[in-house]
Amino acid sequence: MSSNNSSGFVKNENRRPPPTMCDSVRAASLKCSETNSKFDCQIFFEAATKCRSEKTKLEDEEKNIKKYLNEELTDSQRISLQNRMDEIKIIKSKQYPVPN
Numbered sequence: 001m002s003s004n005n006s007s008g009f010v011k012n013e014n015r016r017p018p019p020t021m022c023d024s025v026r027a028a029s030l031k032c033s034e035t036n037s038k039f040d041c042q043i044f045f046e047a048a049t050k051c052r053s054e055k056t057k058l059e060d061e062e063k064n065i066k067k068y069l070n071e072e073l074t075d076s077q078r079i080s081l082q083n084r085m086d087e088i089k090i091i092k093s094k095q096y097p098v099p100n
Contacts, residue, residue, distance in 0.1 A: 022051040024095040043099045051096040058088050 029044035040044075065081050065088075073081070 008033050021055055021092050021094060021096050023046060025098050028098045047096065047099050054096070055092065056085075058092055062088055 025044065025047045029041060030047045032041035032044045062085065065085050069078065069081055069085075
């Protein structure tokens, strides 16, 4: 019976989405707004907005690259696009800088 509980727990843990590049800056803006005015937290709100914009651009670029990868390409074109996809994944895996 306890093994069912532990397997259920593992399943719930696996459902948690992976962290996104904007999590830290979003959390910082929320934390700031709990104790400070909007004006005092403006730098965090702007950073969160900039992060979301950057993330959207990267996701759009990924989508376009995936479309191109399904077409006929030379080896060098395919390698270049795949390298860019790898760069995008690295960028998205890092947290956006939180202002001081």
